[in-house]
Amino acid sequence: MIEVSELSKHYGDVVAVENISFKAEKGVILGFLGPNGAGKTTTMRMLTCYLPPSHGEAKVAGFDIVEESMEVRKRIGYLPEQPPVYHDMTVGSYLRFVAKIKGVPGPKLNSRLDDTMEKTGIAHHRDTVIGHLSKGYRQRVGLAQALVHEPEVLILDEPTVGLDPKQIIEIREVIKGLGGDHTVILSTHILPEVSMTCGQLVIINNGRIAGEGTPESLMAQLKEGEVLRAHIDGPPGAAVREMIARIDGVLDVSQEPGSEEGVFLVTSLPGQDVRDALTRQVVEDGFSLRELRPLDMTLEDIFLSLTSEEVTA
Amino acid sequence: MRNFAAIYSKEMRSYFVSPVAYVIAGVFLFLSGYLFRNILMQFNLWCLQFGQRAQQMGGQMPALNLNEMVVTQFFGVMDFIWLLVIPMLTMRLFAEEKKNGTIELLMTSPIRTVEVMLGKFFACFSLYSIIVGLTLVYFVILEAYGSPDWGPIFTGYMGYLFLGATFISVGILASALTENQIVAVLLTFGMLLLFWLIDWSASFAGPTAAKILHYLSFIEHLEDFQRGVIDSKDVIFYLSFTFFCLFLTTRVIESRRWRR
Numbered sequence: 001m002i003e004v005s006e007l008s009k010h011y012g013d014v015v016a017v018e019n020i021s022f023k024a025e026k027g028v029i030l031g032f033l034g035p036n037g038a039g040k041t042t043t044m045r046m047l048t049c050y051l052p053p054s055h056g057e058a059k060v061a062g063f064d065i066v067e068e069s070m071e072v073r074k075r076i077g078y079l080p081e082q083p084p085v086y087h088d089m090t091v092g093s094y095l096r097f098v099a100k101i102k103g104v105p106g107p108k109l110n111s112r113l114d115d116t117m118e119k120t121g122i123a124h125h126r127d128t129v130i131g132h133l134s135k136g137y138r139q140r141v142g143l144a145q146a147l148v149h150e151p152e153v154l155i156l157d158e159p160t161v162g163l164d165p166k167q168i169i170e171i172r173e174v175i176k177g178l179g180g181d182h183t184v185i186l187s188t189h190i191l192p193e194v195s196m197t198c199g200q201l202v203i204i205n206n207g208r209i210a211g212e213g214t215p216e217s218l219m220a221q222l223k224e225g226e227v228l229r230a231h232i233d234g235p236p237g238a239a240v241r242e243m244i245a246r247i248d249g250v251l252d253v254s255q256e257p258g259s260e261e262g263v264f265l266v267t268s269l270p271g272q273d274v275r276d277a278l279t280r281q282v283v284e285d286g287f288s289l290r291e292l293r294p295l296d297m298t299l300e301d302i303f304l305s306l307t308s309e310e311v312t313a
Numbered sequence: 314m315r316n317f318a319a320i321y322s323k324e325m326r327s328y329f330v331s332p333v334a335y336v337i338a339g340v341f342l343f344l345s346g347y348l349f350r351n352i353l354m355q356f357n358l359w360c361l362q363f364g365q366r367a368q369q370m371g372g373q374m375p376a377l378n379l380n381e382m383v384v385t386q387f388f389g390v391m392d393f394i395w396l397l398v399i400p401m402l403t404m405r406l407f408a409e410e411k412k413n414g415t416i417e418l419l420m421t422s423p424i425r426t427v428e429v430m431l432g433k434f435f436a437c438f439s440l441y442s443i444i445v446g447l448t449l450v451y452f453v454i455l456e457a458y459g460s461p462d463w464g465p466i467f468t469g470y471m472g473y474l475f476l477g478a479t480f481i482s483v484g485i486l487a488s489a490l491t492e493n494q495i496v497a498v499l500l501t502f503g504m505l506l507l508f509w510l511i512d513w514s515a516s517f518a519g520p521t522a523a524k525i526l527h528y529l530s531f532i533e534h535l536e537d538f539q540r541g542v543i544d545s546k547d548v549i550f551y552l553s554f555t556f557f558c559l560f561l562t563t564r565v566i567e568s569r570r571w572r573r
C-alpha cells in the first residue's frame with residue numbers, strides 16, 4: 001500500500017531525510033518513531049505530495065507521489081502536526097468544505113459527515129465554531145477532516161501531541177479502530193503511543209532509519225546482549241560484585257540504581273546465558289540468591305539504544 | 314468547477330463572518346460619502362459665485378458642467394481610496410492559509426492550485442464589486458438635483474471593475490509571497506503605488522521608455538473610462554496585467570512542489 005524507496009529530502013544544505021526505505025501493507029498501523037527533528041514531518045509531507053523528494057521515490061496506494069500526485073491525493077487523508085482548521089468556521093461547515101474539495105460526491109456528503117463526526121466523537125459540536133473548541137476537540141476535528149472521504153491511506157503527524165492524558169487515550173482508541181479499513185502511518189516521539197497502537201515500527205533518527213520491524217522483532221534484535229537482575233544476599237561492599245564480574249560471559253555488573261544493597265544488573269555478552277554459572281557461583285561462595293530474572297527490554301530501551309547508537313556512529 | 318465553488322463560498326463566508334468586510338465597507342462608504350458631500354458643497358458654492366458673476370456681467374455664460382466638476386472629481390478621489398482599501402481585502406487570502414497551516418490541507422487535496430487561486434480571486438472581486446456598486450447611490454442622489462450624463466458614469470464604473478481586478482491580482486500575488494499579513498499589505502501598497510505613479514518618471518525618460526512607462530501606468534488607462542470611452546487597449550492592459558499576476562501567484566504557490 002505504501003512503498004518508500006531511498007527517499008531523501010535536503011533543504012539547501014540541511015539533510016532532513018536521507019535514503020529511507022520501508023513498506024506498509026494494506027490495513028496495518030505503522031508507527032513512525034523518532035525524536036524531534038528526526039525527519040518524520042518531512043517524510044510525511046513527501047508522502048502527501050506537499051513537498052517533492054530530493055531523491056528517490058515512493059508509491060502510495062500504487063501511485064507515484066511525484067508523477068501521479070493527483071491520484072495519490074485522492075486516496076490519502078492527512079493530519080498535519082498542526083490541525084489544518086479554519087478557526088472562524090463551524091465544525092459542520094468545515095467538514096462539508098473538506099469533503100467537497102476531497103471529491104466526496106454530493107449525494108453521499110451528508111451521510112459521510114454524520115459518519116465521520118460520529119466516529120471521532122464530535123457530533124454534538126457540529127455547530128460550534130472551531131476557534132472555540134478545546135485543543136483536544138480541535139485535534140478530533142483534524143482527524144475527522146482526514147477521514148471524511150474514506151481514504152485508503154491515513155497519514156497522521158503526531159496526532160496526540162499537546163493533548164492531556166485523557167484526550168490522548170481517547171484519540172488513541174479512535175486511531176486503533178482505524179486499522180484494517182485504512183492503512184495508517186502515525187508519527188510520534190512518544191513511545192507508549194506506538195507500543196499501544198502500532199503493529200509495525202519504523203524508527204528514524206537524524207533522517208535515517210535506525211530500526212524496523214514489529215515491536216516484538218525489534219525487541220528480539222536487542223535481546224542478544226541480555227541484562228539480568230540479580231538479588232544476592234551477601235556481605236556488604238564490593239566482594240559480591242567482583243565475584244559476579246569474574247564469571248565467564250559477564251560483560252558488566254552494576255548496582256541497580258535506586259534499589260537496596262545487593263540488587264545488581266548483570267549484562268552478559270551477546271548469545272551467552274550466564275544464569276547457570278551465576279547460580280552455581282553464588283551457592284559455592286555461600287551467599288544466597290533471592291532473585292534472578294532477565295530484564296525485559298522495554299520499547300523505551302530499544303528506542304534509546306537504537307537512536308543513541310546512531311548518534312555516536 | 315465544484316472545487317472552485319467550494320473555495321469561493323468558503324472565502325465569501327469568511328469575509329462576512331468576520332467583521333472585516335463590514336468594517337472595510339463601512340469605512341470606505343463613510344469616507345467616499347463624506348468626500349462626495351464636500352465635492353457637492355464645493356459645486357454649490359461655485360454655482361452661486363458663477364450665477365452672481367453672470368448677473369454682474371449682465372450676459373449669458375455657458376452652464377457649469379456637472380459631470381466635469383462633480384463626477385470626474387469624485388472618481389479621482391475614489392481611485393486613491395481603492396488603492397488603500399484593496400490591499401486590506403487581499404492580504405489574508407494566502408498569507409493566512411500559510412500561517413495557519415491550512416495551506417497543507419489545500420495542497421494535499423485533489424484540487425488544482427488554479428482552482429484555489431480563482432476561487433479566492435473571484436470571492437475578493439465579488440466583495441469589491443458589491444462595495445463599488447453601493448457607491449452608485451451617490452449618483453442617484455445627484456440625479457435628484459441635477460442631470461448628470463450617465464454615460465461616463467457607467468464607463469467609469471466599468472473602469473473600476475477592471476482596475477479592481479488588477480489591484481486584487483497584485484494583492485493576491487503579494488499574499489502568496491509571505492505568511493505575514495502586514496508584509497502582504499505593505500508589498501501590495503508598494504507595488505500599487507509604483508504602478509500608480511510610474512508615468513511621472515515618463516517626463517524624464519527617453520521617448521520609447523516614456524511610452525512604455527505611460528502604458529504601464531494604472532491611472533492613464535482609467536482616465537479613458539472616466540471620460541466615457543471604452544478603449545480596447547485599456548481593457549487589454551488591465552486584463553493582461555491581471556492574468557500575469559494571477560499566473561505568477563499560481564507559480565509561487567506551486568513552487569513548493571518543484572523545489573526539490
Ligand SMILES: Nc1ncnc2c1ncn2[C@@H]1O[C@H](COP(=O)(O)OP(=O)(O)O)[C@@H](O)[C@H]1O
Nearest residue numbers: 011014016034035036037038039040041042043
Ligand atoms: N523548511 C525547512 N527548511 C530547512 N530545514 C528544515 C525545514 N523543515 C524541516 N527542516 C529540518 O529538517 C529536519 C527534520 O525536520 P522534521 O521533518 O520537521 O522533523 P520531525 O518532524 O521528526 O520533528 C530538522 O533538522 C529541521 O530543522
Ligand SMILES: [Mg+2]
Nearest residue numbers: 040041042081
Ligand atoms: Mg514533526
